[in-house]
Amino acid sequence: MTTVQADVMDKTAVSDSDIVLSVENFSVHYATPKGDVIAVNDVSFNLHRGELLGLIGESGCGKTTTAMAILRLVRPPGQIVNGRVSIDGVDVTALDGEALRKARWQKMALIPQGAMNSLNPLMRIKDQIADGIQTHEGRIPKAELKDRILKLFTDVGLPSRIYDMYPHELSGGMKQRVCIAMGIALNPPLIIADEPTSALDVIVQRIVAQTILDIRERLGVSMIIIGHDMGLMAQLVDRIAVMYAGNMVEIAPVDSAYEEPLHPYTQLLIESIPSIKERKPLKLTEGLTHDLRNPPPGCIFQFRCPHVMDVCKKVRPQMKEYKPNHLAACHLYEESVE
Ligand SMILES: Nc1ncnc2c1ncn2[C@@H]1O[C@H](COP(=O)(O)OP(=O)(O)OP(=O)(O)O)[C@@H](O)[C@H]1O
Ligand code: SF4
Ligand SMILES: [Mg+2]
Numbered sequence: 001m002t003t004v005q006a007d008v009m010d011k012t013a014v015s016d017s018d019i020v021l022s023v024e025n026f027s028v029h030y031a032t033p034k035g036d037v038i039a040v041n042d043v044s045f046n047l048h049r050g051e052l053l054g055l056i057g058e059s060g061c062g063k064t065t066t067a068m069a070i071l072r073l074v075r076p077p078g079q080i081v082n083g084r085v086s087i088d089g090v091d092v093t094a095l096d097g098e099a100l101r102k103a104r105w106q107k108m109a110l111i112p113q114g115a116m117n118s119l120n121p122l123m124r125i126k127d128q129i130a131d132g133i134q135t136h137e138g139r140i141p142k143a144e145l146k147d148r149i150l151k152l153f154t155d156v157g158l159p160s161r162i163y164d165m166y167p168h169e170l171s172g173g174m175k176q177r178v179c180i181a182m183g184i185a186l187n188p189p190l191i192i193a194d195e196p197t198s199a200l201d202v203i204v205q206r207i208v209a210q211t212i213l214d215i216r217e218r219l220g221v222s223m224i225i226i227g228h229d230m231g232l233m234a235q236l237v238d239r240i241a242v243m244y245a246g247n248m249v250e251i252a253p254v255d256s257a258y259e260e261p262l263h264p265y266t267q268l269l270i271e272s273i274p275s276i277k278e279r280k281p282l283k284l285t286e287g288l289t290h291d292l293r294n295p296p297p298g299c300i301f302q303f304r305c306p307h308v309m310d311v312c313k314k315v316r317p318q319m320k321e322y323k324p325n326h327l328a329a330c331h332l333y334e335e336s337v338e
Helices: 063-070 097-107 125-137 142-155 160-164 172-184 202-219 230-236 254-259 264-271
Strands: 019-032 035-048 052-056 078-087 108-111 190-194 222-227 239-244 247-253 320-323 326-328
Touching: 019 063, 019 222, 035 063, 035 078, 035 222, 035 247, 052 063, 052 202, 052 230, 063 078, 063 108, 063 190, 063 222, 097 108, 108 172, 125 142, 125 160, 125 172, 142 160, 142 172, 142 202, 172 190, 172 202, 202 222, 202 230, 222 230, 230 254, 239 254, 239 264, 247 254, 247 264, 254 264
Parallel strands: 052 222, 052 239, 108 190, 190 222
Antiparallel strands: 019 035, 019 078, 239 247, 247 326, 320 326
């Protein structure tokens, strides 16, 4: 297979104004007494206007750290050690203080992992949402605020009767949709939802996924959805980005990624999607992820890869575009490697 375009960025035929988020050579470390944990290593990708991008990978691969660092919310011992993040053309890695605070609420929203469990149990839903809006926009007349909150409920498919309710009176799916409502309340162009469907049963997962699709349709927001469920992601997002041990290993339109995954790790993830029609043996990747404080030279997947070659132990594969808009970091597809 030939390289269509050897470049770390996933450039597609779009103008700069179509790109909401640009992440370039992003690295985040956590300092520990035994050395730095390399949680995100030289990651680059773009998010297009109105696009849903699924960020997927096993536990501990750096999904939450990537999300938090994009929003500059990583706290010590975490530190962004390299790279640049632009949202709507604004370099957020260069901002500080008030400018950063303003950019954060105007340009992006995070629905954190486990958000629905962090709703304040002592506050009515209406007050929690009103607080979020008024913290950033100042006092708003009561009637206007109520209209706005009820409109948010409609956007996320919640009934108006929850306006006066407390979190414990809501189901898990409803609480998760309240968190999505809080995310879209200030109309940011970019929303990152960290595992919005985890800890919900399958039916409710589908409802929350449909809510995400509806708000994309209605509001045209761009979203990064973090998750584990490859099956659900296939139905939800436009492109998937696969991370392994802090590295981006593949990024591709969803059809291309599922029909012809290139990276051996993505292939294993897709082969692991359970099917009711066909009972297949569980596919396991043998070996453990290396210690993130001490990554091996060469490919980070070498200890678990069924196709490992000599070159994989010496040379780190770069993200390259092997099919239109389909990038992977794997020596298998290179014509020759020095
Ligand atoms: N405060 C910290 N100090 C040291 N290491 C940390 C810290 N926070 C996270 N890490 C490490 O960074 C790596 C990435 O963690 P992160 O939470 O981003 O993973 P994740 O992909 O979101 O996992 P999950 O799917 O379980 O939510 C992990 O190996 C984790 O152990
Ligand atoms: S570069 Fe080598 S070890 Fe890494 S995924 Fe490709 S074939 Fe496997
Ligand atoms: Mg996480």
